[in-house]
Amino acid sequence: MKIFSKEQIYEGDKLTAERQNITSTELMERAGTQIFNWMHMRMQGAQVPIHVFCGIGNNGGDGLVIARHLVTYGYNVKTYVVNCSDKRSKDFLVNYDRIKNVTKEWPTLLSCAEDFPEIHQDDIIVDAVFGIGLNRPVDGWVKALFMHFRNTKAFTLSIDVPSGLSTDKVPTDPDAVVWAGYTLSFASPKLVFFLPDTAKYTVQWEVLDIGLDQEFLYTTETEVDLIGKHEVLPMYIPREKFSHKGQFGHALIVGGTYGKIGAVTLASKAALSAGAGLISAYIPKCGYAILQTSFPEAMVITDENEALISNIDLKNVEPTVIGFGVGVGTNPKTVSAFEAFLKSNKTPLVVDADGINILSKKKTLLKLLPEATILTPHPKELERLIGKWKDDFDKLKKVKAFSKKHSTIVVIKGANTITVFQDKLYVNTTGNPGLATAGSGDVLTGIITGLISQGYNPLVAAIFGVYLHGKSADIAVEDFGYQSLIASHVINYLGETFIDLFKQPEQPPQEQEEQEERKKEDKK
CATH class of the missing domain: 3.40.1190.20 (Ribokinase)
Incomplete structure (x- = not known):
């Protein structure tokens, strides 16, 4: 498996939109929907409180897509916008408007530590604050939010990469990074998931296919390859x-x-x-x-x-x-x-x-x-x-x-x-x-x-x-x-x-259920 750099992932997103004649908003919808499907298959409607924390960039836009689908399917979900800047990405704003159409409970704006919600150990946190593009130090109150996540001991699911974690350097402050229980990564895992200094920020990871252009995926040479049985x-x-x-x-x-x-x-x-x-x-x-x-x-x-x-x-x-x-x-x-x-x-x-x-x-x-x-x-x-x-x-x-x-x-x-x-x-x-x-x-x-x-x-x-x-x-x-x-x-x-080497892997029951579910959807 190839491990793409963040620059290559940006290029892949751009090429996919051009070659498949879709907008970046549609690609974001595809990514957020895949995350929701992953959660929905495992939760099956369980009414565990879910707290979705969205930044104001494209990672936050993914979070808003996830939250909208969770609301639509009747989950017990609360959505928050981490207001860490005056700038909002275009696709974030599109999805901010869309979530308002499915719920009267609009996302709560967080601007300081006094705004932090109460979260219990049995709740679920979805971290969609920052993605791979973070290139500046995390604000003090946002760092406090990440520490709040950790102190609750709630299960934390990060989108693409734990917020605050760069793909190409080691954090100087471990408290300024989300410590995820699970990370769902787009296109490929990130090199930081495998290094001694940074692997601690996610216990497990999984790659989700969001339909990036196949020619790009097959022909792009990467600096890093992940080696498993398939390789x-x-x-x-x-x-x-x-x-x-x-x-x-x-x-x-x-x-x-x-x-x-x-x-x-x-x-x-x-x-x-x-x-x-x-x-x-x-x-x-x-x-x-x-x-x-x-x-x-x-x-x-x-x-x-x-x-x-x-x-x-x-x-x-x-x-x-x-x-x-x-x-x-x-x-x-x-x-x-x-x-x-x-x-x-x-x-x-x-x-x-x-x-x-x-x-x-x-x-x-x-x-x-x-x-x-x-x-x-x-x-x-x-x-x-x-x-x-x-x-x-x-x-x-x-x-x-x-x-x-x-x-x-x-x-x-x-x-x-x-x-x-x-x-x-x-x-x-x-x-x-x-x-x-x-x-x-x-x-x-x-x-x-x-x-x-x-x-x-x-x-x-x-x-x-x-x-x-x-x-x-x-x-x-x-x-x-x-x-x-x-x-x-x-x-x-x-x-x-x-x-x-020649044994076929046994398919976990969860994956078998997902496969059957996909077949049913295809028939529909």
Whole structure:
């Protein structure tokens, strides 16, 4: 799914009006009606008090459309206009007149804190105050209104984006933003729904189709893509009946120190479970018996050093791809070995953990990385690599600049892991808090390495690997819960994850009802 910028959404609205020969007011009616239909399907006429707060721009116009339909269908609704400016949009004024035609109880004008209505915890708040176009600080009394919403503990439904939240920057004042329980977004979700600094402002989100021009939706290139099953399924490379292991490459994992051979074991198992034809592990001598015993499918090559990697000698192995860094440490001997290796290496590379820390300490090594090398840092490793950042948008800006400068693919690990290549962002939708456990990063490194081994190009391997890693954890967590999920479970459930790619999703009862309702309406 594409994540459109606010500028692209404005352009989409304009093109839709032109190509479908409709007015902006008609498009607003379509959007507001979709929100009402969503609410009506779930509420079925329930007389819960609904408070619709409308700004004086187009988001407020959407709110007035919603309120008018709620009134028409007999809901217990009160409408308020948040009078935060003297300027009103044209479409707001049109819908302000229209709501007057369906109720004698005209919208209440709010101009200060003394005007705030009483709202109870069991009520519903519809937030249609500001949309994506907000470009100025929120007035003090409007901020107090947003805090009033939050203090009531009432369920808050935001329209398009929680009011006060910009689509391209982090709020400086959390109290000047609506904290929504649910956000119904038009055309696409917003990037801010997935970033650590801003995701807290909406618990859940959903995209509503308001009939924007299809050519615009399909042909417009976006800076951000949202990655789910629909996006990764075309990436999958099926196997032919007469396939053999030689066709799926030879993955090599280089890493480990005394006491950290488990990291290499996890990465190696993950690479083979992700589909590599052959797997070798290059480790210190101390790990030989451990790896041969715990993972008999792996071939093992030992360094001349007993406790660490001091000389990466690959004369007797021709890997398709190399994963470096898991548990490897940053001993000066290991740093020297890595530098010597990089000077002669032409094989595709995945670098994780201490491999990234070595690059951070000795940044001259970055120029030796093969093109499209994949780096998979956790937040602290990323900070060492690119420096401190002011907020999530600054972080993304720095990572994009780093990716362009060094021709690397950077996987920013987190709740919504983001893969960055040049100026493009790929936001993952799988995974859960159970992945906050030792070894899960080693498993991700192994999965990505295993995919490259089979012939996936590095960018696809990173995107697909991140999806598989998170989805495997999502399936496993059903059996183990967040606290008891461990990295080995993620490997063990990779098979089910591949099978899941081809499963049709079960339709929730609510969606089945909506589908039946639409069929009835179509027949009418």
